Amino acid sequence: MSKNNALRPKTSRGELTRQKILDAAKREIGGRGFAEASISTITAEAGVGQGTFYLYFRTKEDVLRELVLHMGRKLRRHLTMAVGDSPSRIEAERRGLLAFLEFVRDNPDLYRVVEEAQFVDETIYRQYYDDFAESYRSALLAAEARGEIRPGQAEVRAWALMGIAVMLGHRFAIWEKDASLPRIAEAAFDMVSHGLIPDDRRG
Amino acid sequence: MSKNNALRPKTSRGELTRQKILDAAKREIGGRGFAEASISTITAEAGVGQGTFYLYFRTKEDVLRELVLHMGRKLRRHLTMAVGDSPSRIEAERRGLLAFLEFVRDNPDLYRVVEEAQFVDETIYRQYYDDFAESYRSALLAAEARGEIRPGQAEVRAWALMGIAVMLGHRFAIWEKDASLPRIAEAAFDMVSHGLIPDDRRG
DNA sequence: TTTCAATCTGACGACTGATTCATGTTGCAG
DNA sequence: CTGCAACATGAATCAGTCGTCAGATTGAAA
Known part of the structure; x- marks a missing residue:
């Protein structure tokens, strides 16, 4: 084993x-x-x-694998702390996104190492994302069951939400290092929770 | 010059x-x-x-730069064709996402080349994304002015939406090659347009 | 047919960086 | 104090790529 x-x-x-x-x-x-x-x-x-x-x-690849695992553990711990006792999934979403952005800003090296892993060992990279996606997905399903969020494809939503986090992290925590992370997270959160369609145009 | x-x-x-x-x-x-x-x-x-x-x-990097430019032009053309005469921004969103996913599935090599560019020539990589973000952003602003979408940070939204597209492309067009792209696009589109919050819980 | 600018070739020198290994050092168990 | 397993070293070896270059080929204009 x-x-x-x-x-x-x-x-x-x-x-x-x-x-x-x-x-x-x-x-x-x-x-x-x-x-x-x-x-x-x-x-x-x-x-x-x-x-x-x-x-x-054994090799340089070996170290990278180890670092990806390390990043996974560290990020998971960080998110658990930040999201912890949120009163609702929606609130967890808000806190989680902000926490992720802050983590990326504080750990740019680790962030980049994970992204590089994609081209060095696809397996470990995919494992990394699959793990997060899976726990994300089950959280969404639970919230859905509680009636906190509209029913929908939890799997797709999980990956879409991760995509938002990763891209915003890259753009506003790595590239533009002094962006206001709470403002960013709030804007994205608003879109995801309320949707783009104005209330007066809903069927 | x-x-x-x-x-x-x-x-x-x-x-x-x-x-x-x-x-x-x-x-x-x-x-x-x-x-x-x-x-x-x-x-x-x-x-x-x-x-x-x-x-x-001159170098291997040179070719990669050229390929990124090529990908940018080709993708832009593809999206323009697909989104073209959409009756609304929301509808353009739907068509654009699906078109992107299909493009990625049909051009996995190009997709990967662009992602690799990130570590070879950050400048060209960022240029690639900045260009798309900018036109995305102005499209959102215009739609906002027309009252088609709720007001919000267009810049952040643009990047968030790109993040969704990229991640879903990676997950459902590269990794899982036979996923139903329309179904994926529809699920993500639904989340983005209507939001996660159920109608009966809006304040 | 002749000419020549553009194009093409592939062997080779120079170099970079991974990995090995023979040898030396450390520090704790007994 | 001593012996030994674990740990540490860095020069030497080895594999592989880049980029060059002297000479060959092509094809179209004159």
């Missing part, structure tokens, strides 16, 4: 070194991109010898 | 060769990814000598 590479350190010293490499890789890959980031720049940045890298990772 | 590289062929024979290389590059980069695609695999696929590549392009 666990194809877990048997590359895990066995002492706390090793664990620390592994972590230093992971941090450096995050900065290098996130900053310069996967192609530019070489093992030598990563190890130099981490302050360890070149060979040390191979004590804990 | 025109930094246009002076690498343009001067005869139709040259033009043809250049095109063969461009096509091969689209397949190679779209299929294996930018990093995997080497000049030699591209020229081999195109059926020309290695050196021929440099008659028309």
Whole structure:
């Protein structure tokens, strides 16, 4: 089952070194991109010898996979905290979107690493999105059952909402770093909750 | 002004060769990814000598830029045809989303090439999206002025709507190749036009 | 037919960066 | 204190690509 590479350190010293490499890789890959980031720049940045890298990772791809997993856990934790005890799905939507945008702004390197994963290991990338989509989807279904939202294709909605978050994150948290995130989230939230059609034109 | 590289062929024979290389590059980069695609695999696929590549392009990045521009023109043309004479912005929204999804399904290589551009030449990538966002934005503003849609941040809405299209394209036109695109587009369109909040819960 | 600008070729030099490995160091269990 | 497994090193090796170039070919105008 666990194809877990048997590359895990066995002492706390090793664990620390592994972590230093992971941090450096995050900065290098996130900053310069996967192609530019070489093992030598990563190890130099981490302050360890070149060979040390191979004590804990098989390849550069390996580190990236690890970072995607890390991003997934960290983001999930962050969103859970932010959305936590929302009184309704709609309110959860609002808080979740804002929390995501803030997360992206605070972790641009991780964000970029995940996007690069798409071209390095499609499987892990898709797993990352599938996981979020699935929990998103079931949340929508539950809300629908409670009558909080209009019935509709939960699966499609989940992916559409993720698309909004990702694109707005890219545009307003990565590219335009000083945008007012609450204003952005509010505008998108308004569109999604109320719809584009004016009240006086509904059938 | 025109930094246009002076690498343009001067005869139709040259033009043809250049095109063969461009096509091969689209397949190679779209299929294996930018990093995997080497000049030699591209020229081999195109059926020309290695050196021929440099008659028309400076670098691999150069080809990718060209392909992004190409994708922009082609997609724009496609959307214009599909949305053309819609009776309303809302209707244009519906048709546009479906047309985009179909385009992605029919041109997966081009789609991927554009996404890769993000990590190769951020400038051209951003230009690509900015262009679409701008025309999207002004269309929304016009519709708003006509009272067809509720007032709101057109800029944010434009990016959010693009996010929906991109993500749904990735999920339902690239990953799940036989999804019912009209059904997907309809579901997303319904959410965006009517909103998630049920009519009986609006204040 | 001749000429020549444009086009094409593919082997090759230079270089980059991944991975290995022989050797050295660390720190804890006994 | 000592022995040993874990950890660390970086020079050397190795694979593969880029971009060049000297020479060959094409085809259309003169």
